[in-house]
Amino acid sequence: MGIEVGGLLGLLILIADVWAVINVVQSGASTGAKVGWVVLILLLPVLGLLIWLIAGPRG
Structure with missing residues (x-):
């Protein structure tokens, strides 16, 4: 299970x-910021996602 x-x-x-x-x-x-965020999210899937949710660029 x-x-x-x-x-x-x-x-x-x-x-x-x-x-x-x-x-x-x-x-x-x-x-440059986009590339940095994408790399962070891909290298650290959980932590990068959490950091992006808190501090990432908005729409």
Whole structure:
């Protein structure tokens, strides 16, 4: 049963990260800032997502 829960959690994190990357790309931030946020989110999926939610560029 632990594998199914871990897989579901991983899938939810992946979906949230893809959503965050799409929002970063569509934001009005500079290209350099966009690249930085995308790299952070991809390298640190959970922590990067949390940091982006708190301090990331807005729409």
